[in-house]
Amino acid sequence: MSDDWQSIDMANPTEEHKMLRSMLRDFVAEEVEPQALEYDREEKFNLDLFRKLGEYGLLGISVPEEYGGSGMDATAVAIVNEELSYSDPGLCLAYLAHAQLMVNNLAHNGNEAQKTRILPKVCSGEWVGCMAMSEPGYGTDVLGMQTTAKQREDGHWVINGRKMWITNGAVDEDGTPADICWLYARTGTDSKGRAEVTTFLIEKGMTGFAVGQKIYDKTGMRASNTAELVFDDCVVPSENVVGSVGDSMIHMMRNLEIERIGLAAMGLGIARRSLAAMNRYASEREAFGSEIRDFGQIQRHIGESWAEYRAMRAYVYDTARNTDLEKSGNRLDTDGVKLFGTTAAKNIADRAIQVMGGYGYVGEYTVERLWRDAKLLEIGGGTLESHQKNITRDLSRSPEKIEE
Ligand SMILES: Cc1cc2nc3c(=O)[nH]c(=O)nc-3n(C[C@H](O)[C@H](O)[C@H](O)COP(=O)(O)OP(=O)(O)OC[C@H]3O[C@@H](n4cnc5c(N)ncnc54)[C@H](O)[C@@H]3O)c2cc1C
Numbered sequence: 001m002s003d004d005w006q007s008i009d010m011a012n013p014t015e016e017h018k019m020l021r022s023m024l025r026d027f028v029a030e031e032v033e034p035q036a037l038e039y040d041r042e043e044k045f046n047l048d049l050f051r052k053l054g055e056y057g058l059l060g061i062s063v064p065e066e067y068g069g070s071g072m073d074a075t076a077v078a079i080v081n082e083e084l085s086y087s088d089p090g091l092c093l094a095y096l097a098h099a100q101l102m103v104n105n106l107a108h109n110g111n112e113a114q115k116t117r118i119l120p121k122v123c124s125g126e127w128v129g130c131m132a133m134s135e136p137g138y139g140t141d142v143l144g145m146q147t148t149a150k151q152r153e154d155g156h157w158v159i160n161g162r163k164m165w166i167t168n169g170a171v172d173e174d175g176t177p178a179d180i181c182w183l184y185a186r187t188g189t190d191s192k193g194r195a196e197v198t199t200f201l202i203e204k205g206m207t208g209f210a211v212g213q214k215i216y217d218k219t220g221m222r223a224s225n226t227a228e229l230v231f232d233d234c235v236v237p238s239e240n241v242v243g244s245v246g247d248s249m250i251h252m253m254r255n256l257e258i259e260r261i262g263l264a265a266m267g268l269g270i271a272r273r274s275l276a277a278m279n280r281y282a283s284e285r286e287a288f289g290s291e292i293r294d295f296g297q298i299q300r301h302i303g304e305s306w307a308e309y310r311a312m313r314a315y316v317y318d319t320a321r322n323t324d325l326e327k328s329g330n331r332l333d334t335d336g337v338k339l340f341g342t343t344a345a346k347n348i349a350d351r352a353i354q355v356m357g358g359y360g361y362v363g364e365y366t367v368e369r370l371w372r373d374a375k376l377l378e379i380g381g382g383t384l385e386s387h388q389k390n391i392t393r394d395l396s397r398s399p400e401k402i403e404e
Helices: 015-042 047-055 074-087 089-109 112-124 249-284 296-321 331-360 367-377 384-397 399-403
Strands: 129-132 148-151 157-167 180-189 195-203 209-214 226-236
Touching: 015 047, 015 074, 015 089, 015 367, 047 089, 074 089, 074 249, 074 296, 089 112, 089 129, 089 157, 089 180, 089 195, 089 249, 089 367, 112 180, 129 157, 157 180, 157 195, 180 226, 195 226, 195 249, 249 296, 249 331, 249 367, 296 331, 331 367, 331 384, 384 399
Parallel strands: 129 180, 148 180
Antiparallel strands: 148 157, 157 226, 180 195, 209 226
16 A cells, blocks of 8 residues: 555645645736636626637647647646636636637547647637537437537538527637637437437638627626637538537537536636635624634634635546546546535535625625626536436446445
């Protein structure tokens, strides 16, 4: 047995991970925190700051170095998301849509020509990416998707349909679409009427690709742009098909695993910030002649939040450690950690508001924004109900997991 196993901190397992976290803490304090409140209020995406993430090697965090990435693992992805979300979950959602939903997917599933041509641009921040799976009428029921792709005689594909709720779908207020969109479309139908799904790389400027609308007035994540995308006889060359036709379920499922870890890690950042805020305030605020931290009901808010935060931290980094970005196979825990971590984050932000009273309820004190942002984590990347369904199904197939 190795004698140093007790000294391993799962959240910072190597020197490289520690340095990444420390670099991010400085970057977040200097560059992210000062703009977070304003961009949330104005419902605007900070594109310049987003591009800066590329200068720090964060946009291609899980991409091999030969394509312009940083060649790091799922633990590094969790670290970046946790640290960015400590300050600005909205910016982090835009980052996740690009780095985890589009870039990581291409790095692990694209062919050599696609990777060589596109990865350097998305790793540097020259191009902004998005991933389009959901539709106006189909979210959880993803294989009901109605966006179709048909191949013409000249080999090109023609895409028709609409995608909804696409983070980074529009990059500004003028309806400029993302530079590159990882699109899932129906290229066939199986005997049960379910979609056979194929991935297409859609590039800005392709005929028939446009932003339908930017979606305003979201509860939270207002510093990220969410858009409807329209494909109207959109013509795509065959070299922009990823993998084999009809075979995209494999990489869709594989990439959902890192997405869920990423979203749970965002919850962790929200939880840590909320806990720090309520803990500090409980000493500063006095009522009835004592600090409010002396009251049993306030102690319950702080005590429960600490315990949940610590449980989240262990589960997020244990799941990240066990997730190989090259393979799928960790659905049970990626569903589990998102199910637990997102609601825990929302509850901890909620308690922070409660502890801080009226101050907690206004933007300047941050926790109300974190609470609004946390709610999205229970919906995006799979609803709580979808995680419950997947976990129950997986445990019926593999009950031995419980006894491991
Ligand atoms: C801010 C934001 C950003 C997003 N970004 C993206 C993105 O970048 N790309 C993208 O493709 N999508 C994105 N989404 C879409 C998101 O993934 C979907 O909203 C989510 O998957 C749920 O789909 P839906 O909204 O259609 O709800 P539905 O699937 O219609 O669900 C409605 C309700 O029914 C429940 N339900 C559905 N099926 C079942 C079932 N079998 N059993 C039990 N309950 C069920 C759900 O859990 C939910 O409570 C984003 C959404 C938001 C709000």
